[in-house]
Amino acid sequence: MREEYLSRGYSLVYTPHVGRWQLWETSGHANFYAENMFDRMELDDAEYQLKPMNCPFHILIYKDKMRSYRELPVRLGELGTVYRYERSGVLHGLLRVRGFTQDDAHIFCREDQIEDEIVNCLQFAIDVLTTFGFDRYEAELSMWDGGASGKYDGTPEQWDMGQTALQKACDRLDVKVKVMEDEAAFYGPKIDVKLVDAIGRKWQLSTVQFDFTLPRRFGLEYIGEDGKAHQPVMCHRALFGSIERFFGILIEHYAGAFPVWLAPVQAVVLPIADRHLEYANKVREKLAALGIRSEVDDSKEKVNNKIRIAQVNKVPFMLVVGDREAENGTVSLRNRRHGDQGSKSLDEALAHIHGLVVSRKPFE
Ligand SMILES: [Zn+2]
CATH class of the missing domain: 3.30.930.10 (Bira Bifunctional Protein; Domain 2)
Structure with a gap:
């Protein structure tokens, strides 16, 4: 405004x-x-x-x-x-x-x-x-x-x-x-x-x-x-x-399902196991640096449950990270509306989310 x-x-x-x-x-x-x-x-x-x-x-x-x-x-x-x-x-x-x-x-x-x-x-x-x-x-x-x-x-x-x-x-x-x-x-x-x-x-x-x-x-x-x-x-x-x-x-x-630019939490990073927390936090820092509102789900839940919780909370993007992602500097990207988007380089995923935020598009 x-x-x-x-x-x-x-x-x-x-x-x-x-x-x-x-x-x-x-x-x-x-x-x-x-x-x-x-x-x-x-x-x-x-x-x-x-x-x-x-x-x-x-x-x-x-x-x-x-x-x-x-x-x-x-x-x-x-x-x-x-x-x-x-x-x-x-x-x-x-x-x-x-x-x-x-x-x-x-x-x-x-x-x-x-x-x-x-x-x-x-x-x-x-x-x-x-x-x-x-x-x-x-x-x-x-x-x-x-x-x-x-x-x-x-x-x-x-x-x-x-x-x-x-x-x-x-x-x-x-x-x-x-x-x-x-x-x-x-x-x-x-x-x-x-x-x-x-x-x-x-x-x-x-x-x-x-x-x-x-x-x-x-x-x-x-x-x-x-x-x-x-x-x-x-x-x-x-x-x-x-x-x-x-x-x-x-x-x-x-009904709580805000477009990306309005969502209170725009992206959540979901580490598969505790050993991926360090990489998950690194991903979150990069999101924050772009002004994207994000969280890491560091609970003990299984990753499928973390996805379900994020989905219920209507978070537009989920970035799943495990061994392969931490090693290659990638994320497995999920979209609240369209589900699994496959493996993306971290930069590519960040650019995609950031683009939707700055364009204020009504839907992702
Ligand atoms: Zn007045």
Whole structure:
């Protein structure tokens, strides 16, 4: 993810887990988000709040210096851990927790840049979901009510600009989108991407949301070509939402049988007898040097049983080593899906596994 952020022009940032209470008053969370926040802490005559969101910190980074129209868009991304109070009754495994890490980003840009920025966000979301093996997804565009109820923040011009940009971005990427009237957040229109997993369940995941409220509350500015101060457009954007929840979804989707690049243990080395342990450890060191997550099964089990255990644990590759392998610098390679792959030189086996890891292929 970090590689992807950097190659797509994001700056990666890291922000504190607590902030002064006043920050949350300025952002408005102290008011409209209070029931989702943990209790305030009092320290040295000041009040602090465990963060339920990363946004206000990213805004402070934006505000840290005077911005010119030339340096926009500013894209700030963070794997940021947030804390939200959830009633104990709704907590559910990895899917609903009280502290979780968002793949969070905020984009600050000019109005003339917004459509391209939305296209980039959606393309990023599609690329990421496809890489993780999800090729079915649905998009929903949540709009306001035209201003009738007065519950939405922002001007009609802003809503029109935001909704048009979201719609056009979907058209450009040929993403079919369901329009949901009067379903927007009070601070701006949004697109939500729901993926469909292996057994047809839908999971709300990626979101791109305009925010017409925070730039005003924090007095965000940039200096335009005309030399005057202007308010930037701000977007919140998350691709997985919560990393913890996304892992829960991945485990369900793959039923634990992860593709090689995602498997917690990618290869296990299986010595036939204790006298092959030394060579087995050497093989494991070589795997580790390539960044491949591996283990040696040094138990007293017979090798067929070791294979069975690795198979049950859904380890993608098994490297069996005995007298012949130790002598010739080879391994007997097994693949979880296709079984025995025969004898390979150690280099050949390593290159094969490494190739599958770096290509992030969905299957071996
Ligand atoms: Zn945000």
